[in-house]
Amino acid sequence: MANTLATYRVNNRDYRERLEKAAYILKAVSHPVRLAIIDLLEEKEQLNVNEICEVLECEQSFISHHLINLKLRGILQSSRDGLNMYYALKERDVTKIVNCIENCGCVM
Amino acid sequence: MANTLATYRVNNRDYRERLEKAAYILKAVSHPVRLAIIDLLEEKEQLNVNEICEVLECEQSFISHHLINLKLRGILQSSRDGLNMYYALKERDVTKIVNCIENCGCVM
DNA sequence: GTTTTATATGAAATTATTATCATATATTTG
DNA sequence: CAAATATATGATAATAATTTCATATAAAAC
Numbered sequence: 123m124a125n126t127l128a129t130y131r132v133n134n135r136d137y138r139e140r141l142e143k144a145a146y147i148l149k150a151v152s153h154p155v156r157l158a159i160i161d162l163l164e165e166k167e168q169l170n171v172n173e174i175c176e177v178l179e180c181e182q183s184f185i186s187h188h189l190i191n192l193k194l195r196g197i198l199q200s201s202r203d204g205l206n207m208y209y210a211l212k213e214r215d216v217t218k219i220v221n222c223i224e225n226c227g228c229v230m
Numbered sequence: 231m232a233n234t235l236a237t238y239r240v241n242n243r244d245y246r247e248r249l250e251k252a253a254y255i256l257k258a259v260s261h262p263v264r265l266a267i268i269d270l271l272e273e274k275e276q277l278n279v280n281e282i283c284e285v286l287e288c289e290q291s292f293i294s295h296h297l298i299n300l301k302l303r304g305i306l307q308s309s310r311d312g313l314n315m316y317y318a319l320k321e322r323d324v325t326k327i328v329n330c331i332e333n334c335g336c337v338m
Numbered sequence: 339g340t341t342t343t344a345t346a347t348g349a350a351a352t353t354a355t356t357a358t359c360a361t362a363t364a365t366t367t368g
Numbered sequence: 369c370a371a372a373t374a375t376a377t378g379a380t381a382a383t384a385a386t387t388t389c390a391t392a393t394a395a396a397a398c
Contacts, residue, residue, distance in 0.1 A: 141262040141269075144331040148260035153356085154249040157256075161249075171375060184357065186376060205365055205374045218330050222323055223252040261386085279345055292387065294346055313344045313395055 150195040151219060155180065156188050159209075160197070164217050168210040170203075258303040259327060263288065264296050267317075268305070272325050276318040278311075 151157060158178055162169060169177075175185045189209050192198040199212035211217070259265060266286055270277060277285075283293045297317055300306040307320035319325070 138262070141265045144265055144328065145260050145262045147331050148256055148265075148327075149355090152253050152256035152260045154246070154253045157249045157252055172373095181358080182375070183359080183377085187357085190376075202365085202375095205372095207375060215330055215333070219256075219327050220252065222326050222330070223255050225323070257385090280343095289388080290345070291347085291389080295387085298346075310345095310395085313342095315345060 147195055147197075148219075150192055150197055151216060153188070155185075156192055157220060159185075159188060159192065160211065160216060160220060163198070163209065163211045164220075168201075168208045170206040170208050172206070174209070255303055255305070256327075258300055258305055259324060261296070263293075264300055265328060267293075267296060267300065268319065268324060268328060271306070271317065271319045272328075276309075276316045278314040278316050280314070282317070 151160065155178065159174060162174065162177060171182060171186060171189065174189070175182050178185065189198060189200070193200055193209070193212075197211070197213050197216050198209050200207050200209050202208070259268065263286065267282060270282065270285060279290060279294060279297065282297070283290050286293065297306060297308070301308055301317070301320075305319070305321050305324050306317050308315050308317050310316070
């Protein structure tokens with residue numbers, strides 16, 4: 123294979139960085155609990171940590187770690203209201219990914 | 231939070247399994263090299279292992295492992311032609327995921 | 339059937355992710 | 369400001385993913 127566009131892209135630093143970033147975002151959503159959180163927030167607009175813990179029947183610190191993970195990757199945003207910290211989807215495009223996976227025939 | 235649809239879903243075994251499966255597929259695509267392979271195959275229809283190695287400038291066994299990973303998860307399919315093994319996208323929906331990530335404003 | 343070429347496999351070392359527990363911080367209430 | 373509540377943080381242990389290297393298999397050519 124000679125000098126295709128693809129060859130160009132792969133040797134291009136920007137392209138490589140874009141792949142790294144995309145993989146980084148995708149890692150955020152490739153976890154069942156984080157998918158469940160996204161799914162919940164698609165439905166409920168915003169929820170605080172405890173509400174999420176209750177619905178998912180998981181420990182607080184476990185959920186907190188995942189929430190912070192999603193926030194760090196730009197998928198969620200948070201806002202404090204008194205003692206509570208509310209989380210909401212920041213990047214709604216992420217729900218497209220989830221739906222896409224749900225509808226595709228991969229593996230399964 | 232009382233008995234929302236979400237609560238129902240999360241306690242539903244099928245729903246949990248669907249989350250696990252979705253996460254499993256998403257893991258396949260959350261790796262820069264695997265994303266690069268998918269991207270290549272979006273453009274070139276089918277390529278053999280050596281062609282992919284050359285374009286991506288990676289070792290054969292390294293690429294083989296990733297190809298088999300993608301095949302196992304239903305994203306690629308392979309067909310032998312003599313000594314060569316050709317890989318192609320099986321699940322083209324996966325490219326939607328990749329494009330979605332490329333266009334969304336997550337993190338970055 | 340031996341050699342060559344392309345690909346797959348397996349084990350081992352490295353690195354990253356996940357889960358858990360204990361504790362810290364921040365806010366509100368008395 | 370002490371107590372209570374909600375959440376975050378950090379360290380650690382457990383597990384899983386990645387990479388590399390050596391070798392096996394499979395098809396083709398001689």
